[in-house]
Amino acid sequence: MIFDLDDTLFDHTTSASNAIRTWFPTLGVTFTDNLLTKWFEIERVNFDSWLAGRLTHQGQRRGRLVDFLPVIGQPVPATDAELDEIFAGYLDHYRQNWAAFDDARPALEVARSNGWRIGVLTNGSTLQQHAKLTAIGLAELVDIVSTSESLGFSKPAPEAYHLTCEALGVEPADTMMIGDNLELDVLAARRAGLTAHHLDRSAGITLALLIRRTGSAGR
Structure with a gap:
C-alpha cells in the first residue's frame, strides 16, 4: 500500500x-x-x-x-x-507546527496488522519528508519513502509509481494508493496500473474508510 x-x-x-x-x-x-x-x-x-x-x-x-x-x-x-x-x-x-492527521497512525497500524508493506510516495525533498515522518511519529510504520528527489521522477510520471512498487516488492496491479490529490494520487496512479482511492476529507472521506475498502488489493 x-x-x-x-x-x-x-x-x-x-x-x-x-x-x-x-x-x-x-x-x-x-x-x-x-x-x-x-x-x-x-x-x-x-x-x-x-x-x-x-x-x-x-x-x-x-x-x-x-x-x-x-x-x-x-x-x-x-x-x-x-x-x-x-x-x-x-x-x-x-x-x-508539524502535525499528523488524527486518523493517520490508526490507518497505518491497521494496514500493518493486515500484513501489508507500506510506502510513501511524495513530491518533496528527501530530507524534509523523512524529517516530517519522524517528527509526527509515523516513520516506524513506513517501510519505504520515495521522494521526487530520490527517484528522479515526480508524480504524475508513471515511473514514480512503478519504482515505488518495485521498492516495496509488489506489482502495480496488486497495489493500492491513497492520497488527497485527485490527479497525482488517484488518476495518474490508475494510469500507471495501480488501484487508487481519493482521500477527499471535505466530503467526509477518512483514511479509516478507505483502508476498509482496500481488501486484498491493499498489499
Missing part, C-alpha cells in the same frame, strides 16, 4: 497556516486570510517550478519570497543569503 504524505498523512495545510499566523508578526505584517491564500498560491507556482526542473529546491524557496514580499510591502533582499535567512524564520515556525 502506498500513501501520499502532505495533506494525506501529514497535515501540511494546517501546519503551514499556523506557521504563517505566527511568522507574519515577526515581519511586521498583520495576518489576513487573503494573504494566507496568496502565500499558498505562490508556494504552488514555485514548488511546481522545482518539480519541473526550472528551480532548485532552495531556489523555489527563494522564489516564494521574491514573489510574496512585494505583496506585503516588504523589499526583496539583494542576496540569496538574505532570502535564505528570512525563509529560515518561516521554516522554524513551520517545523514547530
Whole structure:
C-alpha cells in the first residue's frame, strides 16, 4: 500500500497556516486570510517550478519570497543569503507546527496488522519528508519513502509509481494508493496500473474508510 504524505498523512495545510499566523508578526505584517491564500498560491507556482526542473529546491524557496514580499510591502533582499535567512524564520515556525492527521497512525497500524508493506510516495525533498515522518511519529510504520528527489521522477510520471512498487516488492496491479490529490494520487496512479482511492476529507472521506475498502488489493 502506498500513501501520499502532505495533506494525506501529514497535515501540511494546517501546519503551514499556523506557521504563517505566527511568522507574519515577526515581519511586521498583520495576518489576513487573503494573504494566507496568496502565500499558498505562490508556494504552488514555485514548488511546481522545482518539480519541473526550472528551480532548485532552495531556489523555489527563494522564489516564494521574491514573489510574496512585494505583496506585503516588504523589499526583496539583494542576496540569496538574505532570502535564505528570512525563509529560515518561516521554516522554524513551520517545523514547530508539524502535525499528523488524527486518523493517520490508526490507518497505518491497521494496514500493518493486515500484513501489508507500506510506502510513501511524495513530491518533496528527501530530507524534509523523512524529517516530517519522524517528527509526527509515523516513520516506524513506513517501510519505504520515495521522494521526487530520490527517484528522479515526480508524480504524475508513471515511473514514480512503478519504482515505488518495485521498492516495496509488489506489482502495480496488486497495489493500492491513497492520497488527497485527485490527479497525482488517484488518476495518474490508475494510469500507471495501480488501484487508487481519493482521500477527499471535505466530503467526509477518512483514511479509516478507505483502508476498509482496500481488501486484498491493499498489499
